[in-house]
Amino acid sequence: MTRSALLVLADGRFPAGGHAHSGGAEAAVKAGRVRDAASLEAFCRGRLHTAGLTAAGLAAGAALGLDLHELDAAADARTPSPALRAAARRLGRQLMRAARATWPGPGLDALAAAFPRGAHQPVVLGVTARAAGLGPEDAAHCAAYEAVGGPATATVRLLGLDPYRATAVLARLAPEMDEVAARATAAAREGVDALPAASAPLLDITAEQHAAWPVRLFAS
Amino acid sequence: MHLDHGHTHHGAISADARRPDGTRRALRVGLGGPVGSGKTATVAALCRALRDTLSLAVVTNDIYTREDAEFLLREAVLPPERIRAVETGACPHTAIRDDISANLEAVEELEDAVGPLDLILVESGGDNLTATFSRGLVDAQVFVIDVAGGDDIPRKGGPGVTTADLLVVNKTDLAPYVGSDLGRMARDAAEQRGELPVVFTSLRSEEGVGPVAAWVGERLAAWTAAPAPTA
Incomplete structure (x- = not known):
């Protein structure tokens, strides 16, 4: 594995479309559930251990080389919100584009051929990690970090939250991100049927509501 | 931009001049500029001026609403699917x-859905004087400022004013009311931009967008005259 490739892939500036998504933070801010660093931390912790864990398992599975169609179907089954399924496929397409330009190779080409309308983003993330010479743990770490990094950045923009305090939230969650990545990877080694299926119903509900807002800053 | 012709393509990457089936894609022109300078009005006027002779489509990048897209729909400058x-x-x-990935998705989806297209206009959300388009997204870019935003903007420069392929100074009809000196703006712009063109427009009149439409026509002629891209 190359540690620097992991940094390139996990960098928030990696041009794969994530900047336009809040991971549910915009709806939570509007509802008053996220209003400061403490409530951001609670939101991120909840997302990490639910949607984050599930995404990390799918990413680890794809990086391990599990069947991509089975993984994508598993992702669909774990994403009850149509708005979030659409967002995940769109982000998957965007990541696939960036990944193919960054680490070109037969694995990503095959994925693009098999899923011309895009696979779920965590599945693409895992294949990308593999193309970058990274392992399943790395893919799971990226997914776990994305699960909290997106909402934290969005909250800085939405609330004018002190960026140092938002970043400190991420740092405090680091041990839990490691734990989630380890659990996800261990499950992926057992096969697709063993992948985590944790979900956050409120995130699913508010994602559907958010998708219907006429005025919003973020795509999801 | 990396482009390895050795591997199979499924979907173009970035600024490839051809589509996956080997045909030439549409010319992409970006329109940027500060809030309220008349980008959307310019796009609407361009659509009206060019839609009878060209197959075109528009991508909008609104900041927080779909308002620009809805304005274009309301004005019925193009069918909604474009x-x-x-x-x-x-x-x-x-x-x-x-991170141009969402815009690249949009332009390619438009070509797939309503193509073949000659021209796609990509309108930026109103931003600041440093906002420019990636060369991976557009082939040429227009920067739209207006006389009411202050006649010192050309002198101040910035990447948009200095490097855009076309600088449009809009709302010239307002110049007498806001005390803007068009001659000074033209001189300052020429100093900042050297050989790059500048046009002055007022979209109050029917033919107001003419100079911009003519420039787009020249770019399109150059684009289609370029040697066919190799598959």
Whole structure:
């Protein structure tokens, strides 16, 4: 594995479309559930251990080389919100584009051929990690970090939250991100049927509501 | 931009001049500029001026609503399937410069859905004087400022004013009311831009967008005259 490739892939500036998504933070801010660093931390912790864990398992599975169609179907089954399924496929397409330009190779080409309308983003993330010479743990770490990094950045923009305090939230969650990545990877080694299926119903509900807002800053 | 012709393509990457089936894609022209300078009005006027002779489509990058897209729909400048809105996560310049993936998705989806297209206009959300388009997204870019925003903007320069392929100074009809000196703006712009063209427009009149439409026509002629891209 190359540690620097992991940094390139996990960098928030990696041009794969994530900047336009809040991971549910915009709806939570509007509802008053996220209003400061403490409530951001609670939101991120909840997302990490639910949607984050599930995404990390799918990413680890794809990086391990599990069947991509089975993984994508598993992702669909774990994403009850149509708005979030659409967002995940769109982000998957965007990541696939960036990944193919960054680490070109037969694995990503095959994925693009098999899923011309895009696979779920965590599945693409895992294949990308593999193309970058990274392992399943790395893919799971990226997914776990994305699960909290997106909402934290969005909250800085939405609330004018002190960026140092938002970043400190991420740092405090680091041990839990490691734990989630380890659990996800261990499950992926057992096969697709063993992948985590944790979900956050409120995130699913508010994602559907958010998708219907006429005025919003973020795509999801 | 890396482009390895050795591997199979499924979907173009970035600024490839051809589509996956080997045909030439549409010319992509970006329109940027500060809030309220008349970008959407310019796009609407261009659509009206060019839609009878060209197959065209528009991508909008609204900051927080679908308002620009809806304005174009309301004005019925193009059929709805030829207009797409990209959401930018509070950062319009990111979506046109640093992470162009959503805009590339939009232009390619338009070509797939309503193509073949001659021209796609990509309108930026109103931003600041430093916002420019990535060369991976557009082939040429127009920067729209207006006389009411201050006649010192050309002198101040910045990447948009200095490097855009065409600088449009809009709302010239307002110059007498806001005390803007068009001659000074033209001189300052020429100093900042050297050989790059500048046009002055007022979209109050029917033919107001003419100079911009003529420039787009020249770019399109150059684009189609270029040697066919190799598959």
